[in-house]
Every structure is written in structure tokens, then in C-alpha cells.
Amino acid sequence: MAASGKIDPMHQFVIEPIFGSFGHNNPFVFTNSALWTLIVLGTIWLFMFGGMKRELIPGRWQVAVEGLISFVDDMVNVSIGPEGKKFLPWVFTAFVFLLFANLIGNMPFGIVAPAHPFTITAQFTFTGVMSLITFAIVLGVGFYKHGLHFLSLFVPKDAPLFFKFIIAPIELISFLVRPFSLGLRPFIAMFAGHVLLDVFGNFVVQALNSHSGGGILITILSMAFIMFVSMIELLVAAIQAYVFAILTSLYIGEAVNLH
Amino acid sequence: MDVASAKLIGAGLAAIGVGAAAAGVGYVFGSFLNSAIRNPAASDGQQGRLYIGFAAAELLGLMAFAVAMLILFAF
Numbered sequence: 053m054a055a056s057g058k059i060d061p062m063h064q065f066v067i068e069p070i071f072g073s074f075g076h077n078n079p080f081v082f083t084n085s086a087l088w089t090l091i092v093l094g095t096i097w098l099f100m101f102g103g104m105k106r107e108l109i110p111g112r113w114q115v116a117v118e119g120l121i122s123f124v125d126d127m128v129n130v131s132i133g134p135e136g137k138k139f140l141p142w143v144f145t146a147f148v149f150l151l152f153a154n155l156i157g158n159m160p161f162g163i164v165a166p167a168h169p170f171t172i173t174a175q176f177t178f179t180g181v182m183s184l185i186t187f188a189i190v191l192g193v194g195f196y197k198h199g200l201h202f203l204s205l206f207v208p209k210d211a212p213l214f215f216k217f218i219i220a221p222i223e224l225i226s227f228l229v230r231p232f233s234l235g236l237r238p239f240i241a242m243f244a245g246h247v248l249l250d251v252f253g254n255f256v257v258q259a260l261n262s263h264s265g266g267g268i269l270i271t272i273l274s275m276a277f278i279m280f281v282s283m284i285e286l287l288v289a290a291i292q293a294y295v296f297a298i299l300t301s302l303y304i305g306e307a308v309n310l311h
Numbered sequence: 312m313d314v315a316s317a318k319l320i321g322a323g324l325a326a327i328g329v330g331a332a333a334a335g336v337g338y339v340f341g342s343f344l345n346s347a348i349r350n351p352a353a354s355d356g357q358q359g360r361l362y363i364g365f366a367a368a369e370l371l372g373l374m375a376f377a378v379a380m381l382i383l384f385a386f
Contacts (some may be wrong), residue, residue: 181361233370240373
């Protein structure tokens with residue numbers, strides 16, 4: 053903590069049990085990660101079901117939900133084409149889950165000490181599993197639709213034979229790195245932002261505790277920087293969800309259409 | 312040189328990559344604005360590509376950050 057003078061920005065990412073404990077070979081532990089996943093799920097349900105009343109004259113809430121759905125629908129239709137409707141459920145799920153998890157992780161509930169938000173998307177387990185699902189869909193759809201012809205994804209169509217031999221391994225490596233990079237991107241973006249906020253939050257407390265003239269200056273500067281980073285974080289939360297969704301639909305579109 | 316100080320120097324060197332990615336992200340948005348101001352009518356259709364380019368450039372900076380964090384906390 054701040055009083056000891058040593059800043060520990062990793063403490064906020066530790067998964068701790070709320071009910072039960074990790075000992076005694078007990079695999080069923082209700083952790084803070086599980087709690088915040090449920091909170092994210094509950095918020096998504098509230099938001100979606102609140103706007104799905106199918107009123108003839110839509111209110112503000114229904115317009116918001118319909119706008120969100122048609123936003124993802126347009127994105128899927130542009131990158132996958134006429135078959136995009138089939139993949140809308142997963143792309144929409146991923147987009148909404150990442151968006152809500154990122155935004156809820158950024159909420160300043162920490163003013164009430166025990167309610168410190170646990171950012172579930174700052175764990176590679178969440179984003180990594182989401183990118184694995186995306187690539188299970190890509191491989192499954194690709195091999196189901198095209199059979200072994202799917203492998204021609206790695207070979208450029210109109211290149212001379214000599215270049216095909218050079219480019220195919222590069223394309224293969226690029227394809228193999230994608231599941232990793234797709235999951236890493238939202239994870240690191242949230243992780244980095246929260247480390248930054250934690251470090252500068254500790255600067256504020258330590259500078260105030262120093263009771264000196266320079267301390268006040270550092271406090272004001274750090275506080276201004278925290279506000280700036282918080283705004284950037286809200287932007288990044290939305291951008292990362294959008295990027296994940298658009299890359300997912302792009303990769304699926306590649307597997308469906310093959311060039 | 313002992314390992315603890317070498318770790319800190321290594322993490323600092325790895326953080327240089329974040330600055331390089333900043334130049335990359337700036338270039339992506341800069342060139343988008345350059346062409347979007349010339350032809351504003353066509354700019355809305357290219358926003359998806361803008362964010363793909365942004366994501367590709369940003370990822371490398373995030374990787375540098377991840378390496379710095381690995382050096383600091385994982386070893």
C-alpha cells in the first residue's frame with residue numbers, strides 16, 4: 053500500500069476467493085473474477101431486455117439497443133457478405149461483452165473501499181478464450197465449407213510461382229500468430245491503463261503525505277494526468293471492443309469467402 | 312552489475328518500443344485525416360480500415376509494454 057512507500061500496481065489483478073478458499077483441492081471457489089463477470093452479465097441483461105419490448109414507437113432505450121445491434125449487423129455484413137447473418141450472434145456477443153466488461157472495469161466504484169472493480173478483461177484467460185472461440189469458428193467454417201481447399205487461403209492467387217513459395221510460409225505464420233494477437237490486444241490495453249492509473253493514484257497519496265510545497269504540485273499534476281488517462285481509457289475501452297469485433301468478422305469473412 | 316538493476320535497465324529499454332508505436336499510430340491517423348480532408352465523402356466508408364491499421368500499429372507497442380512487464384514482474 054501507499055503508506056509503505058512501495059507501489060504494487062499488480063495487486064489489483066490478483067484473483068481472490070470471496071466464498072470458500074483455494075486450499076483443500078477445492079475447484080469450486082467463488083472469486084472476485086466470478087463476481088464481476090456476473091455483474092457484467094447482469095448489466096448486459098438489464099440493458100438488452102430493457103430495450104427488447106418491441107414497442108411500435110420505440111423509446112430512447114429501444115433506439116439505443118436497436119442502434120447497437122444494427123451497428124454490429126452493418127459491420128458483419130460489410131466484412132463477411134450475404135452470409136454474415138449466421139455469424140452475427142458470436143460477433144455481437146463478443147462486442148457487447150468486451151464493451152461492457154471494459155467500461156465496468158473502468159468505473160470509479162473504488163471510492164467505496166470493498167467495491168473496487170475487478171477488470172475481468174485485464175485477464176488473458178477471458179480474452180484468450182474469446183479469441184480461441186473465434187478461431188474455432190474460422191477453422192471449422194473454413195474446413196467445413198471448402199474442405200482442404202481452405203489451405204489455399206495461404207497462397208496468393210495471381211502471384212508468380214516463385215513468389216507463392218516465399219509468401220505461403222509467411223502467410224501461414226501470420227495466420228498462426230493471429231489467435232494470440234487477437235486475444236492479447238484487449239487484454240494489454242486494459243492491463244496497461246489500469247497499471248498507469250494505479251501508479252499515478254499512488255503518486256497522489258504519497259505526495260499528499262509528504263507535506264511539502266513540491267508535494268502539492270505533484271498531487272495536482274498527477275490528478276490532472278489521472279483524469280486525462282481515465283478519459284483515454286473510456287475511449288480505448290470502446291475502441292478495443294470495436295477492433296476485436298471487426299477483426300473477428302474480418303477473419304471469419306476470409307474463411308467464408310477465401311480471397 | 313547485479314540482476315535487479317539489469318532488470319530495471321532492460322525494462323526501460325523495452326519501453327522505448329511504446330514510443331515507436333506511438334509514431335506508428337500517429338502516422339495511421341495522420342494519413343487518414345490527410346486523405347479524409349481531401350475527400351470527406353469517401354472517409355466514412357474507410358473507418359473500418361482505419362481501425363484495423365490502428366490496431367496493427369498499436370499491437371506492436373502493446374507487445375513492447377508486455378515485454379517490459381514480463382521483465383519487471385515475471386523474472
